[in-house]
Amino acid sequence: MSAVDEAVPSAAGLARVLDADGALLYAIDGQDLGIADIWPANAAAGSLRLQVGFGVTGLVARTRKPILIEADSPRNALHRQLLRLEPQETVARMCLPLTGLEDRVVGVLAVHRSPRRPFGPADLETAQSYVPLLGLHLHAEQLWRAVNQHRTERDRLMKQAIHAQEAERRRIAFDLHDGVTTALASMSFHLSAADLTVSELASRDEADAAARVRKLEHARAELVSARELADMAYNQTRAAISGLHSLVLDDLGLVAALESLVQTAGRAGGPAVDLVVDPAASVEDIPDHAAAALYRIAQEALANAVKHAEAARIVLSLRRVGDSVVLGCADDGKGFDPAERRTARVTGADGGQHFGLSSIAERCAIVEASLRLESAPGRGTTLLVELPL
Incomplete structure (x- = not known):
């Protein structure tokens, strides 16, 4: 590795060692390949995504076998731009799989040069001497990023x-x-x-x-x-x-707890509050923590609608969509501009503090549910929470 300046060869160092016009280091992210390093540098490199199993690079990632091509002409316009190819121009390429721990494929090394100087067995042997270190280094970086992402989350x-x-x-x-x-x-x-x-x-x-x-x-x-x-x-x-705490939720389940919630919210001369449950919806398999989260979100959404919407009717709904449960709360009230209600606490005209949309958003984030809010002044409000099971 004396020909390479860095302890772990970079794309520039590999291009020099392999006498290539350019080099790209791809990292696998799910079912896609993204560029982890490139030489010559290109600002658009981060936008290139190649699917594992498709194209030359994706095929190497899938089959785990290196490929030598004397004259290749990639179809992807951005890929051609990164390889600096003119229209109708071809390029000689050499692509090798990069493996990390437990022999897992974590990326692909791809180098290229003029088709007048195609890569041969000697070039492949030289490149393979760097593959183990490159794969372990790439895998270590991926694991480190995953740890940081999990810690941040x-x-x-x-x-x-x-x-x-x-x-x-x-x-x-x-x-x-x-x-x-x-x-x-x-x-x-x-x-x-x-x-x-x-x-x-x-x-x-x-x-x-x-x-x-x-x-x-x-x-x-x-x-x-x-x-x-x-x-x-x-x-x-x-x-x-x-x-x-809802004893009804413990004893009779989510639907009964929502029915009790609706009955309570509809008292004292306020707006009419209805519950609509899809007859085909099965909620018996909802985990206890998910049912509790949905109940709290419904409780908060109803309280907000009753206090602030000035609605004549509020509809709470529960249905299944595929492997997800969707909780909805819709009213025909005065509505509002969602962009103005993105803070955790809103101070009302009376000086009191109202806990609203941000607390619902926080509950959704905790159980990894998606939240969608649709509202406009004078057109009511619809809140939808989708919880994957």
Whole structure:
């Protein structure tokens, strides 16, 4: 390898050693070959993709056998540009498979020169002396990139999971603060007023019977108000607990949990909320974690539509498309510009914070589901989540 400057030969070094006009190092990515190194350099090299099994280079990658061609004329226009071929011009080529660990084909070495000097057995023998090192080096680079990609993806998903958890905690805190805490404070006020009235009756000799009746009626009214507030606090606490975990989902499955969700969302004089489940859709094989994710996404989507869409009707849907489950939430409300709603939190006109589309996007990312949103001002909103199983 003394003829090559680098410890691992580059495309330029290989071209010099093999007396070639140019060299290309291809790396396999799935079913395609992409250029990992090229000489002479060309800015368009990164755009060339050759399919494994097709063409000379793809055939070498598939068959694992080197090929020598005295006069080749590639059809791919970009490939011809990289080989610097004029129209109707041919080129002599030599292509060898590159193998990495466990004898796995990881790429192809391709060199070329004028057809007046075709490659022969001696050139092939020289090139094969570099193939093992080239293959191991290329495989090591691929493994290193894969490790970095997995690490980056893991870190991203961990951050999104933490953000989703914190958003859920904040939502529950706001629900408890705005609902339960306010109800309990009001109930305490009414109970204090009732206690004061009863204490006055007990400590004073009230001669006027009518006045005593009025005071008793006032105390009773305060107690009735306190009872109503206690019921409200109880119901809101149950709703908050349901928001933390769905027992229906555990006991009866995803469809029953969505039905319960729709029934709850459709109460209190709000928009009509319907659930449409494809009769042909089979959801029994949905894993527990996937069902939980879809339930939470549906919960968030319905809450957003009920609070912000100003819709007359909301439709939640569930269907199967091939090996995927598709959850939909559509409304006929005021709609919005999606480009303006890409932040994790949107501050409303009242100063409150609403957790919306970004938390749904984070949940989708965690379970590797795709999210599509279609909306426009005055034309309603449709949200579709596709989860591959």
